[in-house]
Amino acid sequence: MQGSPSPEPKARPTCAFSGAMAVARVGASRTKPQLVERLGQAAGELGADQSYFVSFMHERERFDSYRFLLACDPAWCLEYERKNCHLHDPWLYHAKRNGRPIRGRDIPLREEERPTVELAARYGFVSTLIVPTPAAEVPSKGGVLVLGSGSALFLEDETFSAVKVLARSLALEINDRLTDLLREERLAVCRLSTLDVDLLLWEREGLTTKAIARRSGLSHEAIDCRLRRLNAKLGAASRTDAARIAAQYGLL
């Protein structure tokens, strides 16, 4: 059947569309190098000349993980690490308690947080947009995207609202993609079987060895032995930790 030719669209996508496309490309990243590269490209589309994403996770008691994807000068992160800035980072603090994007300058600073902000400014984060990505399914996990510029005029005009919307999408895309890549990485290293996953799920539900034995048909000894092996595979201190780590990495 021959139809009439499609009419020309009434309007062409604008630069906001190219920002949205850059965000979509982040979501389609297949590897970590690609994810970092596309983070930088998308941040550039939003007017930022520096950016990073940090994913934080409470892995177990007294053990936290901070994973930075850097589209900025990596020397900043080394200095951040040396000075233990994560302990006094107002942007991280905001992201752990609030889901709303906010300009860095609108976050009230405590005295001990000033050096962290000053350090970032020295590396080009003079004006910033802080975009948290709360992970609803795992309360001990989250992330924050930081878009920065060496210019004090970044985000000070009418484009702010549009940038905020796209930045929120960008943060979620990075978070989702990073979670997927980390899960794939863990699965490749741990090589969990279906039974392993079941055991961890039952452990997560709080079942006793006796109850797990009834469900799985395995002996108590076999269950304990298998869960000990899973502790080692996942780098966990106990079976409870193993189940929590597996859940945090999306393995269950």
Add this chain to the structure above:
Amino acid sequence: MEGTVSYALIRDESGLLLERTLIRPWGQIIHSVLLSDRAAFDRWCEADDVRFSHPLLFSELRRRCSVELESAGVSQP
């Protein structure tokens, strides 16, 4: 430097990703940076204290990074 540091290199068409993991008693900091050229790599090397605290490890890392960058056809600064 307090803690254990390790490095991983991942290369694909986007470039060479250097992943540095520092594990301390309270937790770990992992950072991933894409080294687009030799200049970026050299700048990063200058900033990492590991070149003083673990010179052998660092020199091995430099060697492997150089090989990877050359394989990727990345230009000299």
